[in-house]
Amino acid sequence: MLTPVFSSLVLSAFATVLSAGEVFRFSSYYGSYMILQKAPAKSVVWGFGQTGAKVVVSLSGSHLLEQTYIAPVINGIWRTTLKPMEAGGPYTLTAYHSTTNSSIVLKDVLFGDIWLCSGQSNMAFTVGQVINATEELTMASKFPDVRIFQAALEQSKKELTDLAGVEVPWSKPTPGLLGGKDFSHFSAVCWLFGRYLYEKRKYPIGLVHSSWGGTPVEAWSSPRALQKCGLKSSVISEQNTWSSSVLWNAMIHPLLNMTITGAIWYQGEANANYNRDKYNCTFPGMIDDWRMAFHEGSEGQTALDFPFGFVQLCTYKTKDPTDGFREIRWHQTADYGFVPNKRMKNTFMAVAVDVPDEKSPWGSIHPEDKQDVAFRLVLGARAVAYGEKNVTFQGPFPTQAVLGNSYITIVFNQDIKASHEDGYFEICCSEDRKCETDDKWTPVAISSSGLNYIFLEIPPCPASITAVRYLWTDWPCKFKACPIYSYDGLLPAPPFILGVTNQRPTTVF
Ligand SMILES: *[C@@H]1O[C@H](CO)[C@@H](O)[C@H](O)[C@H]1NC(C)=O
Ligand SMILES: *[C@@H]1O[C@H](CO)[C@@H](O)[C@H](O)[C@H]1NC(C)=O
Ligand SMILES: *[C@@H]1O[C@H](CO)[C@@H](O)[C@H](O)[C@H]1NC(C)=O
Ligand SMILES: *[C@@H]1O[C@H](CO)[C@@H](O)[C@H](O)[C@H]1NC(C)=O
Ligand SMILES: *[C@@H]1O[C@H](CO)[C@@H](O)[C@H](O)[C@H]1NC(C)=O
Secondary structure (H helix, E strand, O other): OOOOOHHHHHHHHHHHHOOOOOEEEEEOEEEEEEEEEEEOOOOEEEOOOOOOEEEEEEEEEEEEEEEEEEEOOOEEEEEEEEOOOEEEEEEEEEEEEOOOEEEEEEEEEEEEEEEEEEHHHHHHHHHHHHHHHHHHHHHHOOOEEEEEEOOOOOOOOOOOOOOEEEEEEEOOOHHHHHHOOOOOOHHHHHHHHHHHHHHHHOOEEEEEEEOOOOHHHHHHHHHHHHHHHOOOOOOOOOOOOOOHHHHHHHHHHHHOOOOOOOOEEEOOHHHHHOOOHHHHHHHHHHHHHHHHHHHHOOOOOOOOOEEEEEEHHHHHHHHOOOHHHHHHHHOEEEEOOOOOOOOOEEEEOOOOOOOOOOOOOOOOOOOOOHHHHHHHHHHHHHHHHHOOOOOOOOOOOOOEEEOOOOOEEEEEOOOEEEOOOOOOEEEEEEEEOOOOOHHHHEEEOEEEEEEOOOEEEEOOOOOEEEEEEEEOOOOOOOOOOOEEEEEOOOOOEEOOEEEOOOOOOOOOO
């Protein structure tokens, strides 16, 4: 028979592991087949253990002298920052936990660039749902170094330390994982972005997908970010995915401690009629806040201004100017019309207004063509995130609109390819010089064009012509048939609104 003292010792030794509620493990988003962020940044690795224990992390591989790192477990958490590692692998990452004498081995780990992909349903839209899905899925196995991870759909009232669930653990791509349940896994925009990027960078790319259909930007924003835009964090009575911060808490906050290269985002539809007029604050504000938080969480390894790419809204309703899409497109750029700009540094945007899809089996709000938006995002990433000098990633943008005697001249910042069709440009003719309502705007025709400019006809206007706008409707163009593109025809001019001056144009003639 055990003496009482002995039995309580046995019990407490047994209970120490359980009573802390923690078992020895890596956090949810470290696993075999993962990509860790490559040099020059250092990758952060962390997990859970028994307070007081030591965790010995070791990294080994055929061309590597084994590296070891010792991490004490403090408050149930251990954490270490690896030395900077060049792209490549495979490596084996082992964590050994002293008090239980147990090890966890992660195999086939590569170093590369990690991109986070987030947003609503157009980001959740899977590879199985895109146009040419069969070809895209068949190609999956040719890209074993583009690896995927996906957080499960979870929401929380408070900030979580680790993900509450994992939808796809780190994996090499397979048709089954990429084209799983509709809107469940894996994101087509995320995957195609990673695959196209891999073809250019030629080293491993890790894709971390964390998105949820039908969700507003407020759900993905911290209370601190919302407050800066004058939004109160909602007092949650009936919590749902529209509640402020619930997805930030459960699907972004847990990821902050991993080192990442950048993020891409496809969201905004849910804000077309929800805090729409605040989106020019909430969206840039969320980007700032994520940047600060990822930088802090990784102890400075993720850049404070990490590159952030996004898709400008496509189209939804053919003839409903009140669906809010035109305003959100503008607000996505902090009302500049283009990015990067002074408010949104180190960002890039894929314009999508010219790839509408009225017949999409998933509804017109979900265009089937994700290849074009991913391609445009990759141009942005190459130019902005990777500093490639020769990559054009922005369509033409006007520098001036000048009112002359017979024409309004619009000068663009690059050479253009123009088609002279009516109905895309409008001018504001108004007594009070305000152009706030649609009845102040009159369509005008393009009468001719040159290398980097167009002439618009001047319609009768008894008052003043004060502004011009372009593609200012929910569904302005047919597929890839807007009137103004870059000279090579690849990139559309985004929608804009611009004041008209009387100054002689400086950059034409
Ligand atoms: C720890 O585990 C190893 C491998 O299972 C074993 O060889 C060793 O004896 C153990 N050490 C202790 C202190 O239990
Ligand atoms: C789909 O495949 C067809 C035939 O190969 C090709 O012409 C088309 O460009 C593809 N569409 C996209 C969006 O990739
Ligand atoms: C955002 O847009 C609203 C509505 O158009 C406007 O009133 C406000 O001044 C804009 N705010 C910023 C910060 O640009
Ligand atoms: C992750 O980063 C946050 C923010 O800096 C910090 O509060 C938290 O303790 C970190 N978590 C881990 C597990 O290191
Ligand atoms: C950029 O393009 C120019 C002109 O086409 C070429 O001379 C130059 O080598 C290119 N630079 C890079 C880095 O590709």
